[in-house]
Amino acid sequence: MKKIVIICSALVLLVSCAEMTKVMEDVNSAMETGDTPLSNGEVISGLKEALTIGTKNSTSLTSKLDGYYKNPEIFIPFPEEAIKVKEKVESLGMKKQVDEFVMTMNRAAETASKEATPIFVNAVKEMTIADGFAILKGEDNAATMYLKNKTSGQLKVKFNPVVKNAIEKVHVTKYWNPVINTYNKIPFIDKQNPNLDDYITTKAMDGLFLMIEKEEKKIRKDPLARVTDILKRVFG
Numbered sequence: 001m002k003k004i005v006i007i008c009s010a011l012v013l014l015v016s017c018a019e020m021t022k023v024m025e026d027v028n029s030a031m032e033t034g035d036t037p038l039s040n041g042e043v044i045s046g047l048k049e050a051l052t053i054g055t056k057n058s059t060s061l062t063s064k065l066d067g068y069y070k071n072p073e074i075f076i077p078f079p080e081e082a083i084k085v086k087e088k089v090e091s092l093g094m095k096k097q098v099d100e101f102v103m104t105m106n107r108a109a110e111t112a113s114k115e116a117t118p119i120f121v122n123a124v125k126e127m128t129i130a131d132g133f134a135i136l137k138g139e140d141n142a143a144t145m146y147l148k149n150k151t152s153g154q155l156k157v158k159f160n161p162v163v164k165n166a167i168e169k170v171h172v173t174k175y176w177n178p179v180i181n182t183y184n185k186i187p188f189i190d191k192q193n194p195n196l197d198d199y200i201t202t203k204a205m206d207g208l209f210l211m212i213e214k215e216e217k218k219i220r221k222d223p224l225a226r227v228t229d230i231l232k233r234v235f236g
Helices: 004-010 019-035 039-062 080-091 095-113 116-124 129-137 142-169 172-184 194-219 228-234
Strands: none
Touching: 039 116, 039 129, 039 142, 039 194, 039 228, 080 095, 080 172, 080 228, 095 142, 095 172, 095 194, 116 142, 116 194, 129 142, 142 172, 142 194, 172 194, 194 228
């Protein structure tokens, strides 16, 4: 009886009330065939594996050429707080320079995301048993939201200098300076100069979390995405 209660407690996290009758039948069948229930360790291992695979797949996608620039889901646009700058300088015939600046921002995010995998992987290691079961019980993006809520501040601190280096590497300011200088020379205009480091860092992180969320949902819903035994056992 004690074993049955343990199995039911694990399974109820994964199914709706409408499926409970079938679950009970499966539990009884499992007991008869000798299948063992998921242990706490397996649940945590499976979730960590899912997040690790998800982050690696995501950074692989975002770090390639045009990973941000030609992905409409995570494309980094001209800074919204400086949209007046964009509109004004384009009206002065600088659309090409604006487009080049936007491209280099996305290139910076692509370059920076190459360094993101170890940062995310290290953050996954702190997941507790309580966290794990809450994630299993949560929505299809619960693991991603856990990662985002627990690590965003720390990740931003670590990610910001990576973005700064990427900005220098792809010469973002080379394309930004002519645009902002032209705008700020216009008489009676409120001068603008948004913090590009923070803007690109935030957008790059948002894009990565979105891609991780997509990977998580894929693992939860698509059996073919469960590429290891522990993923098959936890999410099967």
